Amino acid sequence: MAQTYNPQLGREHSYPYEHREEERDYHWGMVINTNRCINCNTCSFACKSTWTSGEGEEYMWWMNVETEPYGGYPMGWDMRLLDDLEADQTIFDAADNGEKVHGYIAEKQAWEYPALGDDQVHGEYPEGEVVESDLENDEYHDIWQFYLPRLCNHCKNPACLAACPRKAIYKREEDGIVLLDQERCRGYRRCVKACPYHKPMYNPETGVTEKPVGCYPRIEEGNVPRCVSSCIGKTRLHGNINRGPDAGPAGGKSSAASGRSPINYLVHSDEKVALPLYPQFGTQPQVFYMPPYHVPPEFLTQMFTPNTEVKENEWPGDTYEESVRIVQERARNPSHEVLGILQLFGATTRLIETYNVKENRVKGWDRNGEKVVDVPIEEPMEVREGEQWTNQ
Ligand code: F3S
Structure with a gap:
């Protein structure tokens, strides 16, 4: 099999x-x-009503939100695969004889509860006591979820693309989106497994x-995906992940x-604050997460880093x-x-190609060089004169 350099690993x-x-x-x-x-799932329903509301699509949640550490759709999807992989082994390295990718098809029951484990916390509440955190002495909470x-x-x-014997899955030349050609597909389900x-x-x-x-x-x-535009928590930013520091002005416009x-x-900057999900699988995923800053880093390490003994240089710490x-501290x-x-x-809702942070304003331009956003970084605060209400 050909070799590829994986910058995430x-x-x-x-x-x-x-x-x-x-x-x-x-x-x-x-x-x-x-x-x-x-966990409002506005994104999940925006996606479902747009793309998967037809017959046979009832169980399809292309966008879903899981509560960590216990949630998962399909159930247990991550731990099951991690258990199969040896240290430093990607799903391509671990492929069984005659296959290109190591994977499994989740059983029907694993798809029955999209919200299993929702809001369940890690750690036990002390019986009869009010939960008090002592964050001055302990850096992270004992009881947590995210x-x-x-x-x-x-x-x-893409593992799906690698696995399909019909070559029915391809990456679009213009933007790297991975699509499945349903005319070519014969339902072999190697992509589902992979x-x-x-x-x-x-x-x-x-x-x-x-x-x-x-x-x-x-x-x-030039618009962002529906899960991004519908997100009431403003959790997401979408765009061109490959546009590096040497690129010229958007649309070639000097303005x-x-x-x-x-x-x-x-x-990708020296100030990295967002990490890929399970990079150790080897697929180079292009959704990146700013990790929760209240969760113990040991848990996040296995989820958002290659989690091996040897650390690759572009990561900011020694381990x-x-x-x-x-990264947690930078997000905090x-x-x-x-x-x-x-x-x-x-x-x-427009796609931002380039941006500029200057004093108290941040501006964004689209691919044609048109300005699409111009907002203050910190809102001015107004303190009213006069007597303040007090409960003393
Ligand atoms: Fe290929 Fe997946 Fe269809 S493996 S044939 S795209 S079900």
């Missing part, structure tokens, strides 16, 4: 196709700030598989900002766990640049 591993995903001018990407997610929105990652090494995130789903009514489409019709018109996209800054602590006390970018989350 800092090493090469097997992948059936050679590619140059890092060199694409444009690649679909998303950053989700888990600290803002309230919400993890999950969707197709439009991976740079995707470690379990997002291609078989439709028993039509006999072919369906997979998330990255809201491509909206992207083509527009040049340089990296806001999500590229959050993921992966230390790196997670640094953001720099002015990150604070500025955080104001772009949910600020417009």
Whole structure:
């Protein structure tokens, strides 16, 4: 099998196709700030009503929100696969004889409860006592949970694409969105088995598989996906993950900002604050998460880092766990640049290609160089004169 360099792991591993995903001018990407997610599932229903409300699609939640550590749709999807992999082994390295990817098809029962484990916390409440946290002495809470929105990652090494013997799955040239050609599909379900995130789903009514489409019709018109525009918590920012610091002004217009996209800054700058979900699978997922800052880093390390002994250099700390602590702290006390970018989350339904943080304002431009957002970073505070109400 061909080898590919995986920057999320800092090493090469097997992948059936050679590619140059890092060199694409444009690649679909998303950053989700888990600290803002309230599990309202507005995103899930916006996605379902747009894409999967037909016959045979009843169980399909292309977008779902899980409560960590106990939630999961399908049930137990992550732990089951992690248990199969040896240290430093991707799902491609672990492929069984005659297969290109190691995976499994979740049983029917695993799909029966999309919200199993919702709001269940880690840790036990002391009986008969009020829960008090002693955060001055303990850095993290003993009792915790957080919400993890999950969707197709439009991976740079898609497992679904690698597994399909019909070559029915492809990456779009213009934006890297991974699509499934239903005319070519014969329902072999190798893609269903291969995707470690379990997002291609078989439709028993039509006999072919369906997979998330990255809201491509909206992207083509310069709009963000529906899960992004509908999010009431303003948890997400969508855009071009491949637009790095050397890029020229958007649309070639001198009036527009040049340089990296806001999500590229959050993921790839020296001030990295967003991490991929289970990069150890090896698929190079392109949805990145700002991890919750109240959760113990040991848990987050196995979920958002390669979680190996040897650490690749681009991570900020000496170990992966230390790196997670640094990223959590950056999210808790953001720099002015990150604070500025955080104001772009949910600020417009237009896709932001470039941005600029200057003094107290952050501005964004689309791919044509048109300004689409201009907002203050900190709202002015007005203190009223006169007597204040007091309960003393
Ligand atoms: Fe291929 Fe998946 Fe269809 S493996 S044939 S796209 S069910």
